[in-house]
Amino acid sequence: MKTNVLIIGGGISGLSIAYNLAIRGVQDIVVVDKSYFCGGDTGRCGAGVRQQWATKTNCMLAKRSIDFFEKAKDILGYEGNLEFKQEGYLILASSEKEAAQFKQNVALQNECGIPSRVVSKKEALQIVPHLNPEAFISATFCPTDGHLNPFKMSEAYMLAAKRLGVSFHFYEEVLDIDKEGDRITRVITNKATYEVNQVVNAAGGYSHEVGLLAGIDIPVYSEKHEILATEPVAKMQGPMVMSFSHNIYCQQVPHGAFLMGRSDPDVPHDHDIESSWQFLEAMAKTVTHILPPLGQLRVVRQWAGHYNMSLDRQPILGGVAEVSNLYLACGFSGHGFMFAPITGEIVADIMCGLTPFMDVSELSSERFKEKQDFIIEKSVV
């Protein structure tokens, strides 16, 4: 089967790339995914969207993505409800050192046009009254950060792309990739063989494995991150509450449930995504310390997904030196949902030979070859 563009992975990244290629006039696009709709990490994420980052690159990507989310329903012509909520992220500082770092972050964010600010403990307690005052000394707040329903956001991209002629094949797994010289000629799945002009690797937690099929060793790895949901209750918390030192993010979604997660610093690099009781216990201890009244809520479900990690915790977008018609969108390091709009824009621009809105050398996988002293994003849970 001849196909102009084959996108491997129908998560939010592949969906946004497909849509962005299609609106740039690219024809004959096929998206293949080995699982069901939202079966990868997009369907497992907390779906928080924030702009409070510590590197300029991440700030710029996040800001432009929020600008898109604000208009996404209209732009994509989506009839459903994206459940977009913009009630901010409150990020807690629990030491003088953390507070000083956050002050610097806010200065950088403001430079990029992001309306974040440092708030005192008193003001933080006005924004989220049920915070434990002993658990932090000050905070930063950005009112335009927020949350969307990840399934609805994905469906919005998928339906818009379908209307522009993109085909989607779920339950179809890429098994092999054939090359001639530095070009991919064919992609072989469990159902068909595609003769292709351009290929996108948007395989999320499996992007390293898909890279290997094309003969490249992408510097990313996957690790398990766990999360839980409580029973829904009447609205009591506007913003996402986050702390890097206490290792927690916790928000109430419009549906009423609380979602919360934390990282395990000793987690192995692999594809295990089973739920553990260790997470449940550590999560419960952390959240009842930071947000004591939440202790009364029942947990109804826990699950897990991958973070696909890059060495500097910033995404890898664009072409690769070794394979002339392969493009990457991976290494999102736990924040690929919120970057999806800009991922699609940048990758589609590069594939169409257009000039992206920012210098993309910062995002290319080549950056890891040139230097060892990357600027590492530290604002991650």
Add this chain to the structure above:
Amino acid sequence: MDKSKVILCRCEDISLDELSQKMEEGYTTFEDLKRILRVGMGPCQANTCAHLIQKELAQFLNKDMSEVSVHKVRPLTLGVTLNQLANGDQNED
């Protein structure tokens, strides 16, 4: 029968009518429907709706019920409060 009055998922208040509509739109596995309609994500975790939806899917797809898989069972089996979880180790020797 008024399909909009037949409730399949009591936790998330999803009617047979809504289910039929989504099946028509092409969401024809339990995992798809769970993501689009939230069926199976509520307090009972699909204990009530799973076999009802399985039956509807089987009928729609003209398959045997045994060929239609349902949701992945996720912990916890019963809702447990975060306080109980946080203090659980205090009951152990």
